[in-house]
Amino acid sequence: MSVLQYDPKLFTIILAGKIIGGYADDDFIEIERDEDMWTKKVGVDGEVTRAKSNNKAGKVTIRLMQSSSSNDDLTALMLADEVTNAGAGPLLCKDGSGRTAFFSDTAWIKKAAKATFKKGVNTYEWQIDTGVLDVYVGGNSAV
Numbered sequence: 001m002s003v004l005q006y007d008p009k010l011f012t013i014i015l016a017g018k019i020i021g022g023y024a025d026d027d028f029i030e031i032e033r034d035e036d037m038w039t040k041k042v043g044v045d046g047e048v049t050r051a052k053s054n055n056k057a058g059k060v061t062i063r064l065m066q067s068s069s070s071n072d073d074l075t076a077l078m079l080a081d082e083v084t085n086a087g088a089g090p091l092l093c094k095d096g097s098g099r100t101a102f103f104s105d106t107a108w109i110k111k112a113a114k115a116t117f118k119k120g121v122n123t124y125e126w127q128i129d130t131g132v133l134d135v136y137v138g139g140n141s142a143v
Contacts, residue, residue, distance in 0.1 A: 002142035002143065003142065003143045004139070004140045004141065004142055004143070005097060005140060005141060005142070005143050006095075006097045006098065006140050007096070007097045008023070008028070010095070010096030010097045011023075011028075011029070011093075011094070011095055011096060011097075012092065012093070012094045012096060013029065013062060013091075013092070013093050014090075014091070014092045015074070015077065015089065015090075015091050015107060015128065016077055016087065016088065016089025016090065016091075016107070017089060018070070018073040018074075018077065019070075020062060020064070020070045020073070020074070021068060021069075021070050022064050022065050022067065022068020022069065022070050022071075023062075023063065023064060023065070023068075024063040024064055024065050024123040024124075027063065028062065028063045028064075029060065029061065029062050029063070029093065030060070030061040031058065031059075031060050031061075031093055031102050031133075031135075032058060032059060033055075033056060033057070033058045033133055033135065034055055034057045034058055034059060035053045035055045035057075036053060037052065037053060038050045038051065038052055038053065039051050039053065056132045056133055056134075057129070057130055057131055057132065057133060058102075058104065058129075058130045058133030058135075059110070059127065059128065059129055059130065060091065060093065060102075060107070060127075060128040060129075060130065061125060061126070061127055061128070062074075062125070062126045062128065063123050063124070063125050063126075064113075064123070064124050064126065065121055065122075065123065065124075066121050066122040066123070066124055067121060068124075071113065071124055074109060074113070074126050075112070077089075077108075077109055078109040078112060081108055081109060087108055087109060088106050088107065088108040089106070089107065089108075090103070090104065090105055090106070090107065091103065091104045091107035091128065091130060095138075095140075097140050097141055098138055098139055098140035098141055099136065099138025099139060099140075100136060100137050100138050101136050101138075102133060102134065102135055102136070103133075103134045104130035104131055104132060104133045104134065105131060105132065106130065106131040107128050107129065107130040107131070108128065108129055109126065109127070109128060110127040110128060110129045111127055113125055113126050
């Protein structure tokens with residue numbers, strides 16, 4: 001039986017041409033669509049109907065170390081969008097250890113990361129919204 005492997009260092013995030021790095025420890029990225037694919041309604045007699053949502057927009061949360069130069073890149077994109085509406089661009093999130101990938105033609109910074117300061121290194125959390133978010137959740141590669 002083969003041994004599967006995962007290396008978080010091989011995870012790639014590219015937003016509007018900027019390669020993001022300096023990820024925080026533990027949960028450094030969360031990716032999900034805004035709505036469930038289906039909702040169901042059950043009548044009083046038990047009849048079940050499901051309704052399809054055609055909303056494929058999504059949201060991405062990226063957590064970076066306070067020291068990451070990608071904070072500067074994301075701030076520049078946010079400011080460009082705020083001033084000239086030119087901070088949106090394509091988003092690619094790819095697990096280099098496996099087959100999981102997420103893509104959107106259009107993504108933008110939802111709001112600036114909250115900055116806090118303490119004795120140690122902080123984590124800055126960036127929220128990104130997307131238009132249509134293509135999703136492929138796959139397995140990992142074998143050794």
